[in-house]
Amino acid sequence: MVAPAASHSRPDAADLLVWYDRHRRALPWRALPGVAPDPYRVWLSEIMLQQTTVAAVKPYFARFLERFPTVEVLAAAPEEAVMGAWAGLGYYSRARNLHACAKAVAAAGAFPDTVEGLRKLPGIGAYTAGAIAAIAFDRPAAAVDGNVERVVSRLYAIETPIPASRPEIRRLAESLVPASRPGDFAQAVMDLGATLCTPKRPACALCPWMQPCRARAEGLQETFPRKVKKVAGALRRGAAFVVLRAGDDAVLLRTRPPEGLLGSMAEPPTSEWRADYDPAQALLDAPLDARWKRLPGLVRHVFTHFPLELTVFLARVGAGTPAPEGMRFTPRAALDAEPLPGAMKKVLAHALEQKLAAPPPAPKPPPEPDLATPPEPEAPPRRAPLPKVLSRRPASAAPVVKARGRPKGS
């Protein structure tokens, strides 16, 4: 529902466009004024920017353009090359859909230039279809993302919480789209939300839409959009098994199933992840027979919907040891080519850090008393630099290894 109308004029697209012409952000995927945008770049950037910050996307976007300069090149690339180039960016179904979409577009010969046509492609939903139609083809379409929801909910002081208010927000957003320069308008609203109409401490004094904004008039701008907060997921635990093979200095890896969590990404074998998992029983889940050492500390990682704690086990096997069914040995020098998500990079960094660390003198209590295999007596270094094989990519160059002994109990 909309707050009672006061003396507010209707938000004028022209006012926003004046502001945009002066304050628009320069972004790598954004065409210069007067230059026709490249649909491939617009599409690629929009997919990467789904739930992802501009700063995180920039290096990935540049690397993708280098490796896959056109949609035809991307379509012809092997799946694992695409997954590898995406590794670290998150939401990996985007990468699979990206590849599938590229194949469809390459087969069709061009991107569709309407919302309806775009909407049919994998990985393109209501927002992205509107954004591409507007930005790449200057169609009068609304691109309603989180920024626009915030801007519109403030303009009209919408009291209904998200997500129930989404249909209303969309209608209002569509009513604002001008016939002239709809592509610039779509980008202007997002720039406004990203730079002035921010979630916290919006800079209303600089806003071209301050006058018609109802939330601002009431001094309640920061309280919109209304939303219901979600509950955090329950902690899950598990064990991860790092096997180092002598001779070629290789690590045992497998590929996860194509659907679901971390789909199609690589990982060292792990147990199931459950709330009641007992690391003391972990060796029952080990991928092969070996002299397993339970490493001190543990690897923590927080996914969207649950936190995870992995206890890491390390084993060394002889040269020539074959990989178990469905797994492979990858030499450490070749780990860069594996699509390892952040959580699994932490696991490998934790294990290899143990291996490389010189034994410090200070002993330290084991993280948990009842161990199948007692951990090594040495204390792990608090924050050793990442092993070289794991440091790549400017953006995610140093996945922080949060692993420390737990002073359990009390």
Next chain:
DNA sequence: GATGCGTGGGA
């Protein structure tokens, strides 16, 4: 409509 799906950064 509710869930599942990553990651990194800022307050």
Next chain:
DNA sequence: TTCCCAAGCAT
């Protein structure tokens, strides 16, 4: 530390 969030999509 903890919470929230950032150009959403598929089911």
